[in-house]
Amino acid sequence: xxxxxxxxxxxxxxxxxxxxxxxxxxxxxxxxxxxxxxxxxxxxxxxxxxxxxxxxxxxxxxxxxxxxxxxxxxxxxxxxxxxxxxxxxxxxxxxxxxxxxxxxxxxxxxxxxxxxxxxxxxxxxxxxxxxxxxxxxxxxxxxxxxxxxxxxxxxxxxxxxxxxxxxxxxxxxxxxxxxxxxxxxxxxxxxxxxxxxxxxxxxxxxxxxxxxxxxxxxxxxxxxxxxxxxxxxxxxxxxxxxxxxxxxxxxxxxxxxxxxxxxxxxxxxxxxxxxxxxxxxxxxxxxxxxxxxxxxxxxxxxxxxxxxxxxxxxxxxxxxxxxxxxxxxxxxxxxxxxxxxxxxxxxxxxxxxxxxxxxxxxxxxxxxxxxxxxxxxxxxxxxxxxxxxxxxxxxxxxxxxxxxxxxxxxxxxxxxxxxxxxxxxxxxxxxxxxxxxxxxxxxxxxxxxxxxxxxxxxxxxxxxxxxxxxxxxxxxxxxxxxxxxxxxxxxxxxxxxxxxxxxxxxxxxxxxxxxxxxxxxxxxxxxxxxxxxxxxxxxxxxxxxxxxxxxxxxxxxxxxxxxxxxxxxxxxxxxxxxxxxxxxxxxxxxxxxxxxxxxxxxxxxxxxxxxxxxxxxxxxxxxxxxxxxxxxxxxxxxxxxxxxxxxxxxxxxxxxxxxxxxxxxxxxxxxxxxxxxxxxxxxxxxxxxxxxxxxxxxxxxx
Amino acid sequence: xxxxxxxxxxxxxxxxxxxxxxxxxxxxxxxxxxxxxxxxxxxxxxxxxxxxxxxxxxxxxxxxxxxxxxxxxxxxxx
Numbered sequence: 151x152x153x154x155x156x157x158x159x160x161x162x163x164x165x166x167x168x169x170x171x172x173x174x175x176x177x178x179x180x181x182x183x184x185x186x187x188x189x190x191x192x193x194x195x196x197x198x199x200x201x202x203x204x205x206x207x208x209x210x211x212x213x214x215x216x217x218x219x220x221x222x223x224x225x226x227x228x229x230x231x232x233x234x235x236x237x238x239x240x241x242x243x244x245x246x247x248x249x250x251x252x253x254x255x256x257x258x259x260x261x262x263x264x265x266x267x268x269x270x271x272x273x274x275x276x277x278x279x280x281x282x283x284x285x286x287x288x289x290x291x292x293x294x295x296x297x298x299x300x301x302x303x304x305x306x307x308x309x310x311x312x313x314x315x316x317x318x319x320x321x322x323x324x325x326x327x328x329x330x331x332x333x334x335x336x337x338x339x340x341x342x343x344x345x346x347x348x349x350x351x352x353x354x355x356x357x358x359x360x361x362x363x364x365x366x367x368x369x370x371x372x373x374x375x376x377x378x379x380x381x382x383x384x385x386x387x388x389x390x391x392x393x394x395x396x397x398x399x400x401x402x403x404x405x406x407x408x409x410x411x412x413x414x415x416x417x418x419x420x421x422x423x424x425x426x427x428x429x430x431x432x433x434x435x436x437x438x439x440x441x442x443x444x445x446x447x448x449x450x451x452x453x454x455x456x457x458x459x460x461x462x463x464x465x466x467x468x469x470x471x472x473x474x475x476x477x478x479x480x481x482x483x484x485x486x487x488x489x490x491x492x493x494x495x496x497x498x499x500x501x502x503x504x505x506x507x508x509x510x511x512x513x514x515x516x517x518x519x520x521x522x523x524x525x526x527x528x529x530x531x532x533x534x535x536x537x538x539x540x541x542x543x544x545x546x547x548x549x550x551x552x553x554x555x556x557x558x559x560x561x562x563x564x565x566x567x568x569x570x571x572x573x574x575x576x577x578x579x580x581x582x583x584x585x586x587x588x589x590x591x592x593x594x595x596x597x598x599x600x601x602x603x604x605x606x607x608x609x610x611x612x613x614x615x616x617x618x619x620x621x622x623x624x625x626x627x628x629x630x631x632x633x634x635x636x637x638x639x640x641x642x643x644x645x646x647x648x649x650x651x652x653x654x655x656x657x658x659x660x661x662x663x664x665x666x667x668x669x670x671x672x673x674x675x676x677x678x679x680x681x682x683x684x685x686x687x688x689x690x691x692x693x694x695x696x697x698x699x700x701x702x703x704x705x706x707x708x709x710x711x712x713x714x715x716x717x718x719x720x721x722x723x724x725x726x727x728x729x730x731x732x733x734x735x736x737x738x739x740x741x742x743x744x745x746x747x748x749x750x751x752x753x754x755x756x757x758x759x760x761x762x763x764x765x766x767x768x769x770x771x772x773x774x775x776x777x778x779x780x781x782x783x784x785x786x787x788x789x790x791x792x793x794x795x796x797x798x799x800x801x802x803x804x805x806x807x808x809x810x811x812x813x814x815x816x817x818x819x820x821x822x823x824x825x826x827x828x829x830x831x832x833x834x835x836x837x838x839x840x841x842x843x844x845x846x847x848x849x850x851x852x
Numbered sequence: 853x854x855x856x857x858x859x860x861x862x863x864x865x866x867x868x869x870x871x872x873x874x875x876x877x878x879x880x881x882x883x884x885x886x887x888x889x890x891x892x893x894x895x896x897x898x899x900x901x902x903x904x905x906x907x908x909x910x911x912x913x914x915x916x917x918x919x920x921x922x923x924x925x926x927x928x929x930x
Contacts, residue, residue, distance in 0.1 A: 214879060214882050219878070249909070250909060252884065252908060252909050253883055253909070256882055383873055383878065384873055387878075387886070391886050391887075394884065421895075424898075425898075429898065514913075518895075518902060519898065521902050522897055522900065522902070523899065632877040632879075633902065633913075634877055634879050634912060634913075635913045636912055637912065
């Protein structure tokens with residue numbers, strides 16, 4: 151009897167194109183979530199195998215073996231050891247690739263030892279002739295006791311063969327390729343006698359790994375069969391050697407390599423890309439290109455979005471029946487949403503660049519180039535990946551620090567990554583820069599505004615590095631400094647992979663931030679359009695009496711503005727803003743900016759939306775005015791000076807560059823470091839530093 | 853001729869003869885860094901560390917201090 155839904159687990163080393171195979175199998179039919187309780191990304195998708203049978207495919211995190219060294223890798227083992235898990239696969243698909251088949255087979259033989267039906271995919275089959283590699287598939291299938299699908303996810307071949315194999319998974323052999331027990335027969339015999347009903351290899355994994363496995367059972371096994379750490383490692387080494395012997399023997403008869411045919415593009419490219427001069431030149435040019443393009447290329451769609459939302463807001467106000475709901479929509483929700491939608495272009499560009507750098511294999515070379523330099527600051531070469539992807543968002547970046555082997559280097563990376571300029575800072579920077587920096591070009595082509603933005607990015611990196619140095623000095627942790635990084639072969643990034651990645655990340659970002667912004671803008675709108683006292687309710691009368699006393703007559707438009715600003719001042723938000731004013735006044739901000747800064751502690755990108763909402767509430771004219779124009783027009787009621795002038799603008803830029811204003815980041819740091827101590831320290835240090843620098847900057851510049 | 857892996861020159865090929873299991877991460881063993889396997893130094897990073905090897909067809913970079921834990925025998929060139 152075959153089922154209508156077959157559960158499939160995709161397993162494989164990093165950099166073998168596992169995700170491409172997943173994308174080919176599932177198309178757009180995929181969803182991304184988290185494993186319960188932990189922040190490891192869980193990718194699932196549905197693939198149609200035949201008219202009546204579907205496959206539910208899980209793309210498991212990449213791993214080199216079943217000996218886990220990170221929580222991502224733990225996920226793989228925990229699933230494969232737990233038959234009761236709802237995702238426990240009917241069939242495992244191990245994805246390997248043509249060039250690294252030897253190493254990929256190590257993982258394959260381990261999974262075979264768990265007696266799970268297993269299919270072997272040899273991906274990147276289109277590279278075989280290029281590399282002079284040939285496989286004798288029937289021989290390999292016989293030796294490895296499996297079925298093999300030769301797939302090229304790039305050329306889109308072999309996927310139907312793979313689907314066919316999944317469909318017929320019940321005919322696969324579950325016999326192991328070799329038995330781990332050969333490494334220490336006595337020990338394993340005792341183990342077998344003590345637990346006759348358990349799979350030997352499973353017991354062995356439970357003993358050697360630190361995974362969640364039915365706790366009671368685990369303690370029982372551990373107590374009588376535990377060995378010293380060093381002994382276990384020796385046995386694991388023995389196991390690895392045995393497996394490689396088997397693999398070498400198998401490949402000797404199942405694989406032919408013609409070295410003369412192999413063209414080594416990797417070696418040639420590596421000579422240039424890791425060169426002591428060109429290597430760094432190329433890396434920094436790429437960075438420059440990214441930043442210059444984000445500011446220059448994204449302005450066009452961004453202006454378009456800004457104008458669209460402004461007219462939408464005006465349209466709603468004019469065409470819907472007036473009342474509380476229309477006000478909420480046109481003054482609260484629409485400006486709030488526009489504050490997030492507006493920077494989709496910039497985020498998309500950032501994720502695009504990052505995913506191209508990762509997909510092409512270039513990122514590993516950067517790690518290699520930067521390791522020695524980064525170590526001087528207490529970081530690892532691998533910290534460069536979080537620091538660069540932190541320019542998109544600190545949350546995935548901090549999770550990306552998981553593959554740093556040394557705990558101290560990892561902790562420092564986690565603590566300093568939020569200093570890098572994330573995309574949530576971009577809209578704040580973008581609007582402030584356009585207000586205070588003239589639109590001029592240096593040397594005729596470099597935009598001054600673009601350069602300012604680049605400078606802010608550099609300040610962010612600089613601060614990250616500086617605080618890493620300080621932390622490195624003060625943190626006294628003794629850790630073994632392991633550092634192993636694979637240098638994958640270069641690949642032209644696949645459009646589908648990059649596009650899916652950009653869409654998925656942007657979507658997650660917009661919905662995540664969107665929820666906060668939507669909620670905040672509704673709250674802010676309410677607080678801004680309601681007040682506690684009679685002063686608020688009788689604003690019209692009070693303003694009119696005041697005018698009468700001074701004997702001044704003014705036209706209705708100015709009168710209306712006066713009434714509105716009087717109202718805003720006596721609304722809840724006005725009262726709140728006035729209360730915090732003494733704290734933020736030395737930095738050069740008025741109470742409206744103060745409200746925006748405070749609400750930004752939920753998430754930075756709220757800044758523009760908050761100001762948009764506050765200004766909208768205070769302005770009941772029907773004219774279409776963009777947020778930027780409104781900010782530019784804002785003057786201080788007493789001094790008559792522009793609110794957003796050079797001094798207050800720089801002060802704000804510096805505040806946003808340094809302050810820890812992101813709840814989600816605090817939450818993720820708490821999860822990753824498993825304590826409140828680090829995120830709290832981080833919050834106090836970053837925000838305190840931000841306040842002081844903003845204060846000094848304003849006082850000097852004003 | 854035996855020498856420390858960290859003393860290998862760029863482009864030199866050798867066979868791994870001995871490794872200090874306690875000081876080497878398991879991950880590196882799994883990538884094929886095991887006695888008997890061949891190893892080639894492809895590149896040394898600009899500041900003298902880390903080292904980039906081809907170990908048993910795996911392209912891997914490790915730090916000098918890890919490389920010091922590995923003894924290799926140079927391939928005899930005729």
